[in-house]
Amino acid sequence: xxxxxxxxxxxxxxxxxxxxxxxxxxxxxxxxxxxxxxxxxxxxxxxxxxxxxxxxxxxxxxxxxxxxxxxxxxxxxxxxxxxxxxxxxxxxxxxxxxxxxxxxxxxxxxxxxxxxxxxxxxxxxxxxxxxxxxxxxxxxxxxxxxxxxxxxxxxxxxxxxxxxxxxxxxxxxxxxxxxxxxxxxxxxxxxxxxxxxxxxxxxxxxxx
Amino acid sequence: xxxxxxxxxxxxxxxxxxxxxxxxxxxxxxxxxxxxxxxxxxxxxxxxxxxxxxxxxxxxxxxxxxxxxxxxxxxxxxxxxxxxxxxxxxxxxxxxxxxxxxxxxxxxxxxxxxxxxxxxxxxxxxxxxxxxxxxxxxxxxxxxxxxxxxxxxxxxxxxxxxxxxxxxxxxxxxxxxxxxxxxxxxxxxxxxxxxxxxxxxxxxxxxx
DNA sequence: ATCATTTTGTTCTATTTTTCACAATAACAA
DNA sequence: TTGTTATTGTGAAAAATAGAACAAAATGAT
Numbered sequence: 201x202x203x204x205x206x207x208x209x210x211x212x213x214x215x216x217x218x219x220x221x222x223x224x225x226x227x228x229x230x231x232x233x234x235x236x237x238x239x240x241x242x243x244x245x246x247x248x249x250x251x252x253x254x255x256x257x258x259x260x261x262x263x264x265x266x267x268x269x270x271x272x273x274x275x276x277x278x279x280x281x282x283x284x285x286x287x288x289x290x291x292x293x294x295x296x297x298x299x300x301x302x303x304x305x306x307x308x309x310x311x312x313x314x315x316x317x318x319x320x321x322x323x324x325x326x327x328x329x330x331x332x333x334x335x336x337x338x339x340x341x342x343x344x345x346x347x348x349x350x351x352x353x354x355x356x357x358x359x360x361x362x363x364x365x366x367x368x369x370x371x372x373x374x375x376x377x378x379x380x381x382x383x384x385x386x387x388x389x390x391x392x393x394x395x396x397x398x399x400x401x402x403x404x405x406x407x408x
Numbered sequence: 409x410x411x412x413x414x415x416x417x418x419x420x421x422x423x424x425x426x427x428x429x430x431x432x433x434x435x436x437x438x439x440x441x442x443x444x445x446x447x448x449x450x451x452x453x454x455x456x457x458x459x460x461x462x463x464x465x466x467x468x469x470x471x472x473x474x475x476x477x478x479x480x481x482x483x484x485x486x487x488x489x490x491x492x493x494x495x496x497x498x499x500x501x502x503x504x505x506x507x508x509x510x511x512x513x514x515x516x517x518x519x520x521x522x523x524x525x526x527x528x529x530x531x532x533x534x535x536x537x538x539x540x541x542x543x544x545x546x547x548x549x550x551x552x553x554x555x556x557x558x559x560x561x562x563x564x565x566x567x568x569x570x571x572x573x574x575x576x577x578x579x580x581x582x583x584x585x586x587x588x589x590x591x592x593x594x595x596x597x598x599x600x601x602x603x604x605x606x607x608x609x610x611x612x613x614x615x616x
Numbered sequence: 617a618t619c620a621t622t623t624t625g626t627t628c629t630a631t632t633t634t635t636c637a638c639a640a641t642a643a644c645a646a
Numbered sequence: 647t648t649g650t651t652a653t654t655g656t657g658a659a660a661a662a663t664a665g666a667a668c669a670a671a672a673t674g675a676t
Contacts, residue, residue: 208603247663256625258672260623276610300598304599344602391508397552400413438653465654467643622674625670629666631664632662633661636658638656642653
């Protein structure tokens with residue numbers, strides 16, 4: 201089994217680049233075009249494809265449409281992914297209003313919050329009371345949740361949604377969470393991303 | 409020079425864990441405590457410290473306060489980092505309202521947008537016309553920008569702020585940007601993060 | 617048809633990152 | 647003291663990842 205997260209991220213980037221190339225009218229692509237498009241090497245593009253049994257044509261490159269089909273299937277994009285957002289604060293609400301996911305086949309179907317003032321069953325993406333999350337997850341077959349609650353509530357909320365049947369959590373709380381058995385947590389930590397950026401800006405400035 | 413991004417991310421996590429431990433009343437910590445706290449190995453904690461010349465006490469572990477001082481200095485947290493947000497849409501506005509950065513010594517000092525309707529010079533974080541970005545960056549010595557504009561505008565906006573003197577960009581546009589010479593770009597791509605999560609949820613489900 | 621050229625697919629090599637293992641040493645106990 | 651134990655710091659080993667190189671195959675030109 202592939203455990204290389206960067207490799208999967210590259211597949212996503214290839215996919216995105218391929219859509220752009222397709223829009224521009226291209227129907228086939230070579231490994232070095234893709235490498236240029238995502239900022240990698242042609243070797244690595246071919247290696248990545250080889251790992252997943254994707255093959256092209258000697259001298260003919262890769263057919264963009266069939267390549268996209270294969271990448272989309274690997275990335276689980278052959279079916280609509282329904283996602284919930286837990287926490288309807290600034291970040292959570294912004295995510296619920298964000299339309300960019302839809303063109304990626306990702307649909308935010310509901311938000312949940314513990315604060316009654318945030319509940320709104322009639323908005324485009326309804327915001328429901330947190331107590332209803334378990335029933336909702338079960339009856340709608342949701343597997344993925346975005347967690348955007350304050351630090352203090354994060355672990356508790358994570359535990360709750362794991363028990364509710366969620367298999368993967370994208371965690372925005374700036375705090376490492378302990379995953380329950382059978383649940384994967386990926387962290388998006390903006391503070392850490394910024395710190396990282398600041399570090400590398402600092403060191404490249406110093407070494408110059 | 410250290411180029412290992414994950415290593416720097418771990419330093420941030422150690423730092424955050426240390427603050428939590430400090431709050432709980434601890435004054436010293438052992439490598440295995442930290443490993444537990446961030447989900448790594450004790451070896452790696454010590455190796456990471458060793459790389460940056462951080463040393464503790466044989467049998468005595470690490471003094472939390474001096475350890476934090478060293479980590480904060482490495483991560484550039486010994487001075488307030490002023491950051492601007494380019495793009496005052498849903499994500500950009502949410503970031504400007506997000507108070508979590510302040511306790512990390514990161515202050516969003518202004519937002520910029522091309523849409524006159526978004527301009528608001530009197531809000532807590534003023535939103536200014538994009539034309540003013542260069543002057544603002546220069547006169548306030550800003551080095552870091554968060555880019556939260558729509559796809560189509562992203563490369564152009566990135567070019568503009570690089571020319572304006574920005575050294576590091578945290579890019580939210582779901583699109584790989586070409587960095588101008590002397591400018592570092594880190595990408596935060598929520599679609600890709602979700603795809604990644606979905607992939608790993610799928611494979612762990614299948615292999616079980 | 618033959619040859620030259622292009623591009624894949626994969627093996628082999630290099631580099632990077634992580635883990636292991638253990639000597640060195642500080643703290644404490646007897 | 648002397649011995650025992652706990653923990654660091656690091657060099658060496660292992661594992662994971664990336665890159666280079668090249669044979670094989672397909673295309674097109676002469």
